[in-house]
Amino acid sequence: MNDAYAAHPAVLSDLIPKSLVRDAALVIGxxxxxxxxxxxSIPLPGTPVPFTLQTFAVLLAGAALGLPRAFLGMALYLALGQLGVPWFASSGGNATLGYVVGFVLAASVVGALASRGGDRTAPRTFATMLFGTLLIYAVGVPWLMVATGLSLPAAFAAGVVPFLIGDAVKVLVATGLLPAAWKLTRR
Known part of the structure; x- marks a missing residue:
């Protein structure tokens, strides 16, 4: 890392003065x-996986918080949901838990990429968010197969295909938001 890059915040949340309280609030947030x-949460026909805005929140949290805080935030979300906090999507049950596990991985990788500038320009943000989305699918679809007994083609048809347009919109919105947020921070 060169000195010019080190003088700038790695991720958006680094613009807030560093403290343990800040980090805890960001993780909980x-x-x-x-x-x-x-x-x-919108149930879709032919799939136990509902359409939600979770993936959008996961990708934005990853980019805004960076690797350690994004990992902890999604791990906290997963752990508290498993302990009974009623904040998972209402339908889907165990069949969708793989996507939630994928959130931890995706937020972590998106956070790592963002800390290296993966959210500073539209093309890099698009690639970062697309990769994060693919990671969620990569964990969610095999879990869906095991939980439901679906074959790979059937799980792909139920766990990816119905979400392609919605997830593309989420990626495009993030592609517009994140570079714009960085431009606003340059005074």
Whole structure:
């Protein structure tokens, strides 16, 4: 890393003065935002996986918080949901838990990429968000196969195909938001 890059914040949340309280609030906030986004849950025919805004929250949290805080936020979301906090999407049950596990991986990788500038320009943000989305699918689809007994083609048809347009919109919105947020921070 060169000195010019080191003088700039790695991720958007680094613009807030560093403290343990800040980091705890950001981690709890990421988990909470994902839980709220899960409440926008639309059941789709032919799949146990509902359409939600969770993936959008996960990708934004990853980019805004960076690797360690994004990982902790999604791990907290997963752990508290498993302990009974009612903030997972209302339908889907165990069949969708793989996607939630994928959130931890995706937020971590998106956070790592963002800390290296993966959210500074539209093309890099698009690639970062697309990769994060693919990671969620990569964990969610095999879990869906095991939980439901679906074959790979059937799980892909139920766990990916119905979400392609919605996830593309989420990636495109993030592609517009994140570079714009960085431009706003340059005074």
């Amino acid at each position: 990421a988990a909470g935002l994902t839980g709220v986004a899960a409440q926008v």
